Amino acid sequence: MAASVDERLAQTFVELADTLVAGFDxxxxxxTLTERCVELLEADAAGLLLxxxxxxxxxxxxxxxxxxxxxxxxxQNNEGPCMDCYRTGQVVMVPDISAxxxxxxxxxxxxxxxxxxxxxxxxxxxxxxxxVIGTLNLFRAEPSGLAPAEARAGRALVxxxxxxxxxxxxxxxxxxxxxxxxxxxxxxxxxxxxxxxxAERLQIAPEEAFVLLRRYARxxxxxxxxxxxxxxxxxxxxxxxxx
Amino acid sequence: xxxxAARVWAWIAATHQGDPPVSIEALCRAAVxxxxxxxxxxxxxxxxxxxxxxxxxxxxxxxxxxxxxTLGEGPAVAGFRFGSPELIPDLESAAARWPGFAPxxxxxxxxxxxxxxxxxxxxxxGVFSLYRVRPGSLAAAELADALVFADIALRLLLDDxxxxxxxxxxxxxxxxxxxxxxxxxxxxMVSVQLGVSLEEAFVRLRAHAFARNxxxxxxxxxxxxxxxxxxPDPVP
Numbered sequence: 001m002a003a004s005v006d007e008r009l010a011q012t013f014v015e016l017a018d019t020l021v022a023g024f025d026x027x028x029x030x031x032t033l034t035e036r037c038v039e040l041l042e043a044d045a046a047g048l049l050l051x052x053x054x055x056x057x058x059x060x061x062x063x064x065x066x067x068x069x070x071x072x073x074x075x076q077n078n079e080g081p082c083m084d085c086y087r088t089g090q091v092v093m094v095p096d097i098s099a100x101x102x103x104x105x106x107x108x109x110x111x112x113x114x115x116x117x118x119x120x121x122x123x124x125x126x127x128x129x130x131x132v133i134g135t136l137n138l139f140r141a142e143p144s145g146l147a148p149a150e151a152r153a154g155r156a157l158v159x160x161x162x163x164x165x166x167x168x169x170x171x172x173x174x175x176x177x178x179x180x181x182x183x184x185x186x187x188x189x190x191x192x193x194x195x196x197x198x199a200e201r202l203q204i205a206p207e208e209a210f211v212l213l214r215r216y217a218r219x220x221x222x223x224x225x226x227x228x229x230x231x232x233x234x235x236x237x238x239x240x241x242x243x
Numbered sequence: 244x245x246x247x248a249a250r251v252w253a254w255i256a257a258t259h260q261g262d263p264p265v266s267i268e269a270l271c272r273a274a275v276x277x278x279x280x281x282x283x284x285x286x287x288x289x290x291x292x293x294x295x296x297x298x299x300x301x302x303x304x305x306x307x308x309x310x311x312x313t314l315g316e317g318p319a320v321a322g323f324r325f326g327s328p329e330l331i332p333d334l335e336s337a338a339a340r341w342p343g344f345a346p347x348x349x350x351x352x353x354x355x356x357x358x359x360x361x362x363x364x365x366x367x368x369g370v371f372s373l374y375r376v377r378p379g380s381l382a383a384a385e386l387a388d389a390l391v392f393a394d395i396a397l398r399l400l401l402d403d404x405x406x407x408x409x410x411x412x413x414x415x416x417x418x419x420x421x422x423x424x425x426x427x428x429x430x431x432m433v434s435v436q437l438g439v440s441l442e443e444a445f446v447r448l449r450a451h452a453f454a455r456n457x458x459x460x461x462x463x464x465x466x467x468x469x470x471x472x473x474x475p476d477p478v479p
Binding site for chain 1: 245427
């Protein structure tokens with residue numbers, strides 16, 4: 001029999017805790033979190049938005065291209081459940097995006113989400129006390145709500161991630177929080193630059209390059225950001241990453 | 244452009260007297276006026292470790308940069324590997340970290356210093372620095388604005404080197420499209436195509452987009468989908 005949701009949740013906590021102690025790599029952590037949320041919470045895709053110190057949401061991780069577009073669409077039009085979730089700090093559950101109230105509340109987003117093949121969206125705030133640092137968003141192809149146990153599991157995962165990002169020592173000081181988030185966004189840009197370098201060297205698509213980077217980092221037990229640095233400054237052996 | 248970026252850009256343009264080009268000098272003056280600080284400066288880095296003061300709004304700003312260059316320590320010479328700003332609301336608390344710089348800066352008259360790397364990913368072109376004569380944190384809105392000032396300063400520095408910042412209709416920030424992943428992926432690809440640094444590749448992309456009056460994100464999309472290639476040594 002497959003492991004129960006509780007067992008898999010416990011495994012995920014252990015996995016995330018491991019990431020937090022051993023050579024913490026924020027970007028790898030966030031990508032892992034997004035993937036696990038998809039698996040555990042029976043979503044079809046997930047996206048993670050973080051607010052930069054300018055107060056603007058930035059896309060940090062997305063499990064699929066469709067989720068990436070749905071998230072960017074919301075940022076661009078400043079409209080959608082994820083934006084409301086960030087603004088209010090509350091969970092926003094949209095079991096059916098085609099329902100009248102959802103379509104009239106977010107007309108642009110509802111149309112875009114349908115186009116990307118999504119019927120349901122659930123946005124969970126990444127919140128520490130009164131500070132909202134971002135949102136984790138689950139997309140489903142079929143209309144459906146989150147069961148209470150799933151909603152609880154989602155909150156727990158997101159809370160762990162929030163503390164992981166802010167790290168205990170940084171919690172109280174605005175200066176440090178701003179620095180941590182800025183660092184996360186800078187490493188995201190570095191990953192994109194490295195994807196481009198690798199894609200051109202190996203004549204593959206950037207998304208394939210990302211898969212290779214993550215796999216190589218994982219297989220060789222290296223932090224993703226370290227490998228990204230090496231690709232950028234030319235010290236990584238590209239042919240090995242590509243093999 | 245986001246609302247905040249549009250507002251900050253309008254402040255800078257209003258501070259600038261006369262016709263374009265809008266300069267780094269105007270940016271520093273606008274920063275002093277709008278961020279509740281006593282001085283602002285921009286220092287360019289060339290990637291080989293050399294630093295050049297591009298602009299300082301006043302003598303103390305210039306002095307703080309000079310002290311850090313001489314002593315080799317301070318917020319503006321911090322690692323900045325990940326692009327985090329160095330925000331020091333009270334230099335007295337930083338004496339252990341910078342035993343040379345902190346007391347010297349206080350003696351010169353500064354009490355709070357804030358340094359922002361002019362950086363996008365691995366591209367690091369300089370540092371934007373602010374100081375206050377009294378201790379105190381930047382308010383949240385001031386910090387948010389200061390980061391936008393830094394975004395614009397980075398683009399002005401890069402676009403100066405490409406010679407496009409003086410053109411009429413120039414706007415340094417291309418809004419959301421610049422936040423698209425494709426822009427950074429295309430930067431990496433073009434750096435390989437031309438055999439140049441990421442910084443130069445980014446400048447070339449921006450110059451290409453500006454010359455054709457096309458959004459940077461669209462040019463980047465063409466590069467990523469391999470509809471557009473940059474070739475070294477074009478035939479004149």
